[in-house]
Amino acid sequence: MKRSDVPKALIIGGSLGGLFAATALRAIGWQVDVFERSPAVMDSRGGGIVLQTDVLQHFRYAGIKHTNALGVRSHDRLYLDRAGTVVHKEPMPQTQTSWNTLYNSLVSAFPAEHYHRGMKLVDLAQNEQRVTAIFEDGSSAEGDLLVGADGAGSTVRSLVLPGAGYTYSGYVVWRGLVDEDELPDFAKSQLYEDFVFQQDPESLMLEYMVPGLNGSINPGERRFNWLWYLKAAQGPELDAVLTDHDGHRRSHSIPPGGLAVEQDAYIREKGEQQANPAFRELIRQTKDIFVQAILDLKVPRMVFDRVLLTGDAAFVPRPHTAGSTAKAAQNARSLAQAIDDIGDIDTALQVWQQQQLAEGQRMGEWGVSMGNRIMGIT
Numbered sequence: 001m002k003r004s005d006v007p008k009a010l011i012i013g014g015s016l017g018g019l020f021a022a023t024a025l026r027a028i029g030w031q032v033d034v035f036e037r038s039p040a041v042m043d044s045r046g047g048g049i050v051l052q053t054d055v056l057q058h059f060r061y062a063g064i065k066h067t068n069a070l071g072v073r074s075h076d077r078l079y080l081d082r083a084g085t086v087v088h089k090e091p092m093p094q095t096q097t098s099w100n101t102l103y104n105s106l107v108s109a110f111p112a113e114h115y116h117r118g119m120k121l122v123d124l125a126q127n128e129q130r131v132t133a134i135f136e137d138g139s140s141a142e143g144d145l146l147v148g149a150d151g152a153g154s155t156v157r158s159l160v161l162p163g164a165g166y167t168y169s170g171y172v173v174w175r176g177l178v179d180e181d182e183l184p185d186f187a188k189s190q191l192y193e194d195f196v197f198q199q200d201p202e203s204l205m206l207e208y209m210v211p212g213l214n215g216s217i218n219p220g221e222r223r224f225n226w227l228w229y230l231k232a233a234q235g236p237e238l239d240a241v242l243t244d245h246d247g248h249r250r251s252h253s254i255p256p257g258g259l260a261v262e263q264d265a266y267i268r269e270k271g272e273q274q275a276n277p278a279f280r281e282l283i284r285q286t287k288d289i290f291v292q293a294i295l296d297l298k299v300p301r302m303v304f305d306r307v308l309l310t311g312d313a314a315f316v317p318r319p320h321t322a323g324s325t326a327k328a329a330q331n332a333r334s335l336a337q338a339i340d341d342i343g344d345i346d347t348a349l350q351v352w353q354q355q356q357l358a359e360g361q362r363m364g365e366w367g368v369s370m371g372n373r374i375m376g377i378t
Contacts, residue, residue: 006031007345008143010133012121013150014038016099016325017311019106020332021147022114023062028340032114033141035133037150039118047175047290048210048225049102051095052326058333064109069217071097072209078196084276092195098210098225102325105215121155124307129345131306144345146307147335149328152295153251154313160304166252166297166316169368171375172241173294173319174228174267176286177256179212181220183285187278191224198276202376204229205279226282227319228267228275229294231375241291252295256288264289294318294371298364303353306345310335315360318367320374327363331356 009025011018014036022032051071059066073095079088107115120136124146131146148156152166180188190196191207198205205228212221232238242250244258254260271283283289297316302309311328335352342348372378 007145008032010035010131010141010143010146012133012146012148012156013154013311013313014107014115014117015149015151016102016106017151017313017328017332018147018149019103019110020058020329021149021310021335022110023064023106024058024332024336025145025339026110027062028336032110033143034110034115035119035121035135035141036115036117037120037155041117047099047177047227048208049097049099049325050208050322051097052322052329054326054330054333055097055102058329059105061333061336062109064105066105068211068215069095070101070105070211071095072193072211072217072222074193074195074208076194078190078194080190080196080198080276080278082198082200082274082276084190084278094195096195096208096210096225098223100213101211101215121150124156124159126305126307129306144306148307148309148313149311151312152297152316154309156307157299157309157313160307160309161299161301164299166295168234168238169294169296169318169371170234170377171229171231171294171371172238172291174230174289174291176226176283176289177210178224178226178282178285180209180222180224183224184281187281190278191282196278198279199374200274202231203274204374205275207279207282224282226279226286228271229375230270232293238293242293253292254290256290259289259291263291267291296364296368298361301353302356302360303349306349308335308349308353314356315364317360317363318371320370321363321367323363323367327360330359 008031011022011034014034022034025032077092122136123134125132132142134140196207207226210225211217232241244254245260295316299314302314310331317323338348338352
């Protein structure tokens with residue numbers, strides 16, 4: 001950019017979406033500060049992620065180096081029945097990574113002194129070409145651009161689009177991770193380095209391998225990642241699923257270690273009754289099961305003068321698309337490229353918005369169609 005001063009961006013949200021935006025803008029010479037509302041270090045959240053090309057392109061664009069491969073390669077797709085018999089098999093190589101692996105790579109490439117924890121946004125203000133973020137502790141920050149990358153429950157979105165929120169799909173996903181060396185040999189041999197499914201009416205289970213908690217992809221040091229999509233009716237049933245062990249009703253997810261005793265017992269018992277033997281062992285060996293409501297979200301706009309929405313703050317695609325993380329990476333890289341190529345920030349934002357809106361809507365509609373078909377929702 002041809003400017004006499006260094007432009008500054010304020011990134012609200014310090015998870016993957018925020019770090020994608022932060023590292024992309026730094027790559028074109030911007031000063032960037034990230035504000036994360038959680039005071040704790042985010043080192044054990046989330047589960048497996050299918051590694052898409054957009055993420056790899058972002059790492060190259062931002063100049064992020066990683067010493068190890070980012071994921072574990074799977075070879076075939078297997079479809080099992082409840083008895084564990086292979087009913088279909090086809091070669092479909094792909095790579096799976098994990099939230100931890102991507103987060104650790106991104107945060108290590110960003111200056112620690114510009115990553116601020118425990119900063120809860122409560123308001124924002126704009127004045128000509130500047131935007132100010134106001135935080136709960138009374139402090140504020142000013143920049144040329146404010147990026148709302150604070151997820152499905154985005155505070156930024158609630159300020160610029162009051163009333164625009166997500167809707168519940170009608171089903172949830174139960175999830176877990178098991179260290180490779182903790183799974184019995186018979187189960188390990190059936191699941192090893194493959195993408196494995198069990199499809200039942202109104203239910204889908206799947207499994208794939210991801211790097212270990214420390215990012216290792218060495219055999220014996222990786223993890224098995226499993227997911228189980230099940231219906232939960234809105235109202236008392238969903239409320240019970242999303243009420244944690246302290247009796248607090250969470251908005252849309254319960255992290256590892258937070259599941260209520262009754263819900264932990266429910267999903268383990270259901271596994272004993274309905275899962276094939278290998279998947280049953282996965283559930284048995286999972287220490288901390290976690291759960292997420294499957295949500296739908298789309299916005300009519302992503303740009304509000306010098307405030308914008310990216311990633312899940314703008315569009316939440318269903319996980320069957322395997323596209324949420326890739327979309328956040330693509331949002332960020334395209335934003336930096338548009339600003340760098342066009343020069344004028346406001347013009348660049350409008351060009352960026354036009355393309356990203358269309359892609360977000362396309363992915364959202366595709367995910368709804370696929371998810372409803374899988375779960376038997378009409």
